[in-house]
Amino acid sequence: MQHVEAVSDVSATPRLSTLDRWLPVWIGLAMIGGLLLGRFVPGVADLLAGLEVGGISVPIALGLLVMMYPVLAKVRYDKVTAVTGDKRLLISSLVLNWLVGPALMFVLAWxxxxxxxEYRTGLILVGLARCIAMVVIWNDLACGDREAAAVLVAINSVFQVVAFSLLGWFYLTVLPGWLGLHTEGLEISVWQITLNVLIFLGVPLAAGFASRHLGERRRGRVWYEAEFLPRVGPWALYGLLFTIVLLFALQGDQIAQHPWDVVRIAVPLLVYFAIMWCTGLLAGRALGLNYARSTTLAFTAAGNNFELAIAVAIGTFGAASGQALAGVVGPLIEVPVLVGLVYVSLWAARRWFGTDPRAAGRMSP
Incomplete structure (x- = not known):
């Protein structure tokens, strides 16, 4: 979802753009704007309800698709097979992303x-949506292995199309039943989740793959990444902010009546990000990976694809649902926490790995 300002020297430390640097502020302002819109402009909920198709608001659906496309247009899909050369990185990443991460969020949510x-289900959806976007930014800022991050992002992008629905069914219906947990009559349709994954991930994934393939074929990779991506990249943020405004316009009454619910959603998210990042970095060090690949493993494990979680929550439970609100709180917490972990990672490079982080990262263009 985010982009890095261009730098003339590819070995230089990348910088967040002005839009990205102030992302938590923009999200906060969008939340406030949505609350004010819902409170002082009567009929917003009725208007959105009148623009629904199949139970999904068309304006919100468009915002979600606009939000997802630039993220998936950035993935270098031709690099997927390159990761097979490092079995330690591949296997540890798959274990952390698809076994440890969802299980940890399930435990924290309950x-x-x-x-x-409703909030619990929303958090579990966040845990199932593995990061395919901002991890590239955090990895670059921490001087991680850029190509390894691109490969893991590509694998997660493709894997999510199938894995998200199956894991959603398991963690939302099967596992609670095995453990004797009461779901308070909450009904989950695996087919509805699958349909929304195919729409809100499958459509932009196909569009992102097609745009990269056609763009590189006609104009080359340098043009595609230096000219095309910077133009479409900011639209992911615009789509996110537009969606947040509409969501909070619908959620205004619920938030005003239960403000501490937002705090309760934030706490397990903070714990989750900290545990996953530390586990990833320590696992990389224990497996003998260098700093660059260890920090890549840490950030790919800690980040989440909140765009997909929000889209599935809206499509499955509705824009005014608690599940959607839990998904929206995700980026508000994730962005400042992972920015802070970038600095921790740079400190760990010297203290734990005994290396200069700028020299360790493979900053290939």
Whole structure:
């Protein structure tokens, strides 16, 4: 979703653009704007309800698709096979992303939100949506292995089309039943989740793959990444902010009546990001990976694709649902936390790995 300002020297430390640097502020302002819109402009909810197709608001759906496309247009799909050369990185990343991450979020959601099933479900959806976008930014800022990050992002992008629905069914219906947990009558349709994954991930994934293939074929990779991507990249942020405004316009009454619910959603997210990042970095070090690949493993494990989680929550449960609100809180917490972890990672490069982080990262264009 985010982009890095161009630098003339590819070995230089990348910088966040002005838009990205102030992302938590923009999200906060969008939330406030949505709350004001819902409170002082009557009929917003009725208007959005009148523009629904199949239970999904068309304006929100468009915002979600605009939000997802630039993220997936950035993926270098031709690099997927390159990761097979490092089995340690591949296997550890798959384990952390598709076994440890979802299981940890499930535990945290039930631990911190046992009495709030809608928010709990929203958090579990966040845990199932593995990061395919901002991890590239955090990895670059921490001087990680850029090509390894691109490969893992590509693998997660393709893997999510199938894995998200199956894991959603398992963690939202099967596992709670095995453990005797009460879901308070919450009904989950695996087919509805699958349909929304195919729409909100499959469509932009196909568009992103097609634009990269056609763009590189006609104009080359340098033009595609230096000219095309910077033009479409900001639209991901615009789509996110537009969606957040509409969501909070619908969620205004619920938030005003239960402001501490937002705080309760934030706490397990903070714990999740910290545990996943530390586990990834320590696992990389224990496996003998160098700093660049260890930090790449850490950030790909800690980040989440909140765009997909929001889209599935809206499509499955509705824009005014608690599940959607939990998804929206995700980026508000994730962005500042992972920015802080970039600095921790740079410190760890010298203290734990005994290396200069700028020299360690493979900053290939």
């Amino acid at each position: 631990t911190f939100l046992p009495d709030l099933p």
